[in-house]
Amino acid sequence: MTDRIAVCPGSFDPLTRGHEDIVRRGLAFADRVIVAVAHAPQQPRQGMFSIDERLGLIREAFAGEPRVEAAEFTGLLVDFARKRGAKIVIRGVRSVKDFEYEQQMAMMNRSLLADLETVFMAPDPAHAFVSATLVRQIARLGGHVAPFLSPAVLHHVLEKVAATKSAAAQG
Numbered sequence: 273m274t275d276r277i278a279v280c281p282g283s284f285d286p287l288t289r290g291h292e293d294i295v296r297r298g299l300a301f302a303d304r305v306i307v308a309v310a311h312a313p314q315q316p317r318q319g320m321f322s323i324d325e326r327l328g329l330i331r332e333a334f335a336g337e338p339r340v341e342a343a344e345f346t347g348l349l350v351d352f353a354r355k356r357g358a359k360i361v362i363r364g365v366r367s368v369k370d371f372e373y374e375q376q377m378a379m380m381n382r383s384l385l386a387d388l389e390t391v392f393m394a395p396d397p398a399h400a401f402v403s404a405t406l407v408r409q410i411a412r413l414g415g416h417v418a419p420f421l422s423p424a425v426l427h428h429v430l431e432k433v434a435a436t437k438s439a440a441a442q443g
């Protein structure tokens with residue numbers, strides 16, 4: 273029997289405990305999960321990590337889990353899924369607001385690639401309010417982000433904030 277491959281796409285800037293939880297739980301119904309970091313050159317954003325750095329964080333966080341792979345992709349998710357033989361897309365849905373957008377993307381992706389199923393996963397309640405955008409903002413403002421990140425990711429976030437501050441201080 274062939275492996276059931278799932279792709280969990282996103283920005284992952286940075287990978288949060290919420291993402292990690294969704295990916296690990298995805299292994300209950302997929303043999304392998306590809307955590308796919310999207311290149312989004314059209315989106316002006318206050319990012320924290322480069323694509324390569326984000327891939328590194330994902331690899332560190334899942335170092336003990338050979339069934340999880342980190343990859344990057346440019347262009348359409350359906351093209352990446354087709355190329356990698358993935359038939360499942362995993363997305364975490366935290367709220368009704370998330371759901372409207374996620375449902376539209378799922379339907380659009382399925383109309384582009386008929387046998388691609390999107391599985392929506394409810395977050396663990398402990399992570400229901402966590403978003404990478406808020407984590408970046410809180411970390412930059414000196415807030416406590418340890419509960420939202422695994423130790424490896426936290427270390428890199430604190431390092432990045434310190435490096436950015438020291439570069440700014442030097443003008």
Ligand code: PNS
Pocket residue numbers: 281282283284310347348349350376377378380381
């Ligand atoms: O973490 P995000 O920002 O919510 O992830 C959004 C992402 C990367 C999953 C979505 O923007 C995406 O799939 N981008 C790839 C381009 C694409 O396929 N667009 C059409 C989606 S219907």
